[in-house]
Amino acid sequence: MPADSQNPEMSVSDLLLYTGCPRQVYFVSRGFELIPEMSTSRIERMLLKELALTYSEILNKCSLNADSLHCELEAALTQAQRDLPLLFPGEFASSGKDILVEGAARARAQIPEITANLLKAAEEYGKDALLAALTPVKTEPLLSSGKLNLKGVPSKLVRFEGALVPSVIRPGSCPIQGVWASDRLHAAAFVLLLEAESGEEVPFAFVEYAAFGLVRKVIIRSTDRREVLKICRRVEKIKAGFMPERKEGKLCKQCNFLEPCGSGSSLMSKFF
Numbered sequence: 001m002p003a004d005s006q007n008p009e010m011s012v013s014d015l016l017l018y019t020g021c022p023r024q025v026y027f028v029s030r031g032f033e034l035i036p037e038m039s040t041s042r043i044e045r046m047l048l049k050e051l052a053l054t055y056s057e058i059l060n061k062c063s064l065n066a067d068s069l070h071c072e073l074e075a076a077l078t079q080a081q082r083d084l085p086l087l088f089p090g091e092f093a094s095s096g097k098d099i100l101v102e103g104a105a106r107a108r109a110q111i112p113e114i115t116a117n118l119l120k121a122a123e124e125y126g127k128d129a130l131l132a133a134l135t136p137v138k139t140e141p142l143l144s145s146g147k148l149n150l151k152g153v154p155s156k157l158v159r160f161e162g163a164l165v166p167s168v169i170r171p172g173s174c175p176i177q178g179v180w181a182s183d184r185l186h187a188a189a190f191v192l193l194l195e196a197e198s199g200e201e202v203p204f205a206f207v208e209y210a211a212f213g214l215v216r217k218v219i220i221r222s223t224d225r226r227e228v229l230k231i232c233r234r235v236e237k238i239k240a241g242f243m244p245e246r247k248e249g250k251l252c253k254q255c256n257f258l259e260p261c262g263s264g265s266s267l268m269s270k271f272f
């Protein structure tokens with residue numbers, strides 16, 4: 001907790017958790033662990049994120065044709081597959097090799113689409129502009145603001161058209177245009193944090209859809225900032241002890257907190 005704050009510090013991941021289910025924020029803040037189950041689709045997403053971190057290096061060194069780009073992406077994915085258990089040893093401690101191989105096969109199946117979209121973007125915007133949008137000035141920097149009582153780690157900071165802006169790598173599905181509302185909120189939270197650190201206005205951010213090789217620019221408006229601040233206040237209240245109403249939803253089926261959350265007040269009182 002920052003010295004000048006009476007409230008528990010929030011992280012951008014708390015805000016995202018809130019948009020999924022406010023009650024999950026409550027359980028996590030009370031020490032319950034939110035451990036997403038290790039699955040082939042989770043490994044696929046982790047590998048695609050690692051692969052996305054190599055796009056700029058690959059585009060820098062290889063000629064812009066489909067065969068060489070595909071080949072470099074394949075090699076980078078093979079390397080990411082080797083590195084992943086070293087990067088996340090705790091997460092891989094109890095999962096077998098098969099799940100990694102299956103996850104890598106799923107990630108590999110995306111390479112033709114990633115190749116095609118990167119080439120298309122290089123043609124449409126120019127290689128230099130694409131490289132500027134993809135090349136990290138810093139990878140996974142910690143941003144924090146005592147004033148916002150918020151901290152967070154964007155995937156990277158990039159310099160584009162003279163501005164230092166955050167970029168968020170998302171390994172899931174991609175909308176036909178623009179970005180998903182949750183990705184907009186994610187990007188806006190990092191913009192507010194970066195502005196708090198730099199003291200300069202940050203007008204936009206990037207969201208990279210790693211499974212597709214697509215990078216989307218997001219203009220951050222006052223409505224996005226208002227939404228971040230509104231959720232910050234709600235999360236702050238929950239972390240200070242307020243338990244939100246239980247709202248049955250599709251997340252409940254796979255939620256780690258189903259038992260304490262779904263139980264009556266007698267079991268809840270055992271925990272809290």
Ligand code: SF4
Nearest residue numbers: 021023252255258261
């Ligand atoms: S069981 Fe459902 S309502 Fe309860 S914390 Fe989990 S997702 Fe939220």
